[in-house]
Each structure stands twice: as C-alpha cells, then as structure tokens.
Amino acid sequence: MNDNKKKHLHISGDKIVLLAAIGVVFALFTVLNRNFLSVTNMINILIAASLVGLVAIGHTYLIIAGQNDLSPGSVAAFSGVVAAILVGKGVPFPLAVVLTIGCGILVGCFNAFMVNQIHLEAFIATLVTQSIIRGFAYIICDGKPVSISNKSFLILGKARIANIPLSVWIMILCVIVFGVILARTKFGRSVYAIGGSMDAARLAGLNPRRIITTCYIMMGILCAIGGIIFGARMNSGQPAANVNLEFDAITAVILGGVSFAGGVGDMGGTILGIILIQAFNTGLTMVNVPSFWQYVAKGGLLLFALTTDYIRKQKREKDLLAASMKNL
Numbered sequence: 119m120n121d122n123k124k125k126h127l128h129i130s131g132d133k134i135v136l137l138a139a140i141g142v143v144f145a146l147f148t149v150l151n152r153n154f155l156s157v158t159n160m161i162n163i164l165i166a167a168s169l170v171g172l173v174a175i176g177h178t179y180l181i182i183a184g185q186n187d188l189s190p191g192s193v194a195a196f197s198g199v200v201a202a203i204l205v206g207k208g209v210p211f212p213l214a215v216v217l218t219i220g221c222g223i224l225v226g227c228f229n230a231f232m233v234n235q236i237h238l239e240a241f242i243a244t245l246v247t248q249s250i251i252r253g254f255a256y257i258i259c260d261g262k263p264v265s266i267s268n269k270s271f272l273i274l275g276k277a278r279i280a281n282i283p284l285s286v287w288i289m290i291l292c293v294i295v296f297g298v299i300l301a302r303t304k305f306g307r308s309v310y311a312i313g314g315s316m317d318a319a320r321l322a323g324l325n326p327r328r329i330i331t332t333c334y335i336m337m338g339i340l341c342a343i344g345g346i347i348f349g350a351r352m353n354s355g356q357p358a359a360n361v362n363l364e365f366d367a368i369t370a371v372i373l374g375g376v377s378f379a380g381g382v383g384d385m386g387g388t389i390l391g392i393i394l395i396q397a398f399n400t401g402l403t404m405v406n407v408p409s410f411w412q413y414v415a416k417g418g419l420l421l422f423a424l425t426t427d428y429i430r431k432q433k434r435e436k437d438l439l440a441a442s443m444k445n446l
Contacts, residue, residue: 132430133375146401147405151405154400167393168347169348170366171292171293172340173194174367176333176341177368178374178384179333181377181378182313183313187334188244188245189247191362192247193225194344195251197221197345201349203355204217205268219342219343223342256357263356264354265354266354273350275349275351275353285347288343296336312329314380366396369395370395375391
C-alpha cells in the first residue's frame with residue numbers, strides 16, 4: 119500500500135513539474151509579447167496542437183511499447199494530398215476519408231512488417247517509410263499543392279463548436295478514447311507489458327507482434343486523420359507539409375513522462391507535453407525568433423526531455439533495487 123502511494127505521489131510530482139514548466143513558458147512569452155495570452159492566440163495554439171496531438175497519441179502507444187515512428191509527417195502530408203485528389207475527382211467526401219484512412223492503415227502495416235518480419239530497428243524502418251511516403255506524396259500530385267473546393271471537406275478545417283475549431287474537438291475525443299483504452303483495457307496493459315519486457319510478455323501468453331502491429335496501424339490512422347484535417351485547414355493537400363511533425367510529437371511525449379526505454383507513461387502526461395511544446399513553438403514565433411534559432415531551441419527542448427527521461431529511469435532503477443534489497 120505504501121509503495122502504491124509513493125508511486126502515485128511520484129507520478130503526481132512529475133505532473134506538477136510539467137505544470138510548473140508550462141506556467142514558466144506562458145509567463146515568459148506573455149512578458150515578451152502581451153498578445154500571447156489573448157483568446158485568439160490560445161485558440162491558435164490549440165489549432166496547431168491538434169495535429170501534433172493526434173501524432174503524439176500514436177507515439178505514446180508506440181514508445182510505451184518500446185517502438186518509435188519517424189514517418190508521421192510524411193504520412194500526414196501524403197494523406198492530405200490523397201484526400202484532396204480524391205474529392206477533386208468527384209469521390210464523395212465520406213468515401214474519400216475512408217480511403218485515405220485505409221492508406222494510413224497500409225502504411226502502419228508496412229512499418230509493422232519491417233519491424234516484426236524483417237527485424238529492422240524501428241528508427242531505421244520508419245526512416246525508410248518517411249522517405250518513401252514523402253516521395254509518393256510528391257509523385258501523385260507532380261510536386262504541386264492540390265487545391266480543395268469541396269465544401270464538406272473544408273468544414274473540417276473551418277467549423278467551430280463553442281468557438282473552438284472542430285479539429286481541436288477531434289483531438290480531444292481521440293485523447294479521451296485512446297487514453298481510456300491505454301489505461302483501462304487489456305490491450306493497454308499489454309502495451310505496457312511488451313514495453314517493460316517483450317520476452318516476459320511472450321511467456322505470459324501475449325503476442326508482441328500483434329500488439330506492435332496494432333500500435334503502428336493506430337498511428338497510421340491518426341496520421342491520416344491529421345493529414346485530412348490539415349488539408350481542410352489549408353484548403354489544399356500539400357506534399358511539402360508537416361516536415362519534422364514527428365520531432366515535435368516525440369518531444370511532447372517524452373516531456374510528458376513516457377520513457378524511451380518503454381513500459382512507462384500515460385496519456386495525461388502526453389497532454390501536458392503537447393501543451394508545453396506547442397506553447398513553446400508559438401511563443402518563439404510570436405517573439406520573432408529567427409527560424410534557424412527555433413531549430414536550436416527545439417533541439418535543446420528535446421535534449422532536456424531526454425535528460426529528464428534518463429534521470430527518471432535512473433530513479434526507477436534505484437527504487438527497484440532498494441525494494442528488492444528490502445524484500446531480501
């Protein structure tokens with residue numbers, strides 16, 4: 119009972135640190151630019167966070183499962199182009215969405231095949247996909263943005279409910295659904311199990327390949343949805359869009375407390391990480407930090423995230439060792 123309480127307090131402590139970091143970022147950029155805390159800018163942050171958020175949800179599952187994915191930016195761009203081409207050729211909007219999500223599922227299956235069957239490291243496998251899918255995005259539209267005029271399609275990017283864009287509500291819905299699945303279902307527990315130890319999970323009767331495949335398919339679906347929404351927001355499918363999208367998503371997830379070693383993390387931390395990374399990115403733009411310095415700042419933030427992850431991992435190992443010695 120005491121160990122559970124300590125664990126709960128430790129997790130709460132991580133969240134408190136994140137909330138404090140978010141408070142510092144908001145305070146800093148508000149001092150530098152008064153408009154940072156305006157309602158309009160808060161909504162803009164949410165809009166920008168909606169795409170990163172969808173990808174971060176997928177990364178939460180994958181990284182907890184001991185996997186990773188460097189292809190989301192390319193998949194989102196490809197999905198936006200595919201959807202734009204389909205509706206441009208007269209395909210009904212709902213069917214275009216289903217077909218585009220189907221493409222995302224195929225990409226997820228391809229990633230899982232390379233990891234499970236060819237036994238490539240996830241970083242290498244998804245780097246391959248990143249290049250191939252970005253290339254296809256350019257090929258199918260001859261390297262030119264595909265304009266969208268379908269009104270039903272554009273509603274996804276323009277509609278608002280309670281003055282909050284529909285894209286934000288979609289992200290919130292996905293966070294809730296996937297958060298509940300991760301925290302409350304057998305599948306969610308299986309994701310943690312294979313991230314903690316794939317061999318132990320296999321001995322416990324789990325099928326790591328099937329779970330990993332499901333996680334990659336979920337990522338493909340989320341990227342496809344994000345690409346469709348982004349295309350609707352921009353009024354076009356853009357093959358050059360969403361470069362480094364996965365960079366922001368991974369940073370958000372690691373900042374949120376998901377361990378790169380696998381087996382640790384939750385959706386609540388990911389939400390806070392998304393808010394932090396998007397507020398940070400928006401703040402840099404609002405105070406006119408040159409784009410090349412923004413890359414440096416984002417790299418520094420990722421380094422900070424990885425360093426804190428390492429410290430948390432060391433503390434977990436120390437606590438486990440202390441607990442095992444106590445039992446002896």
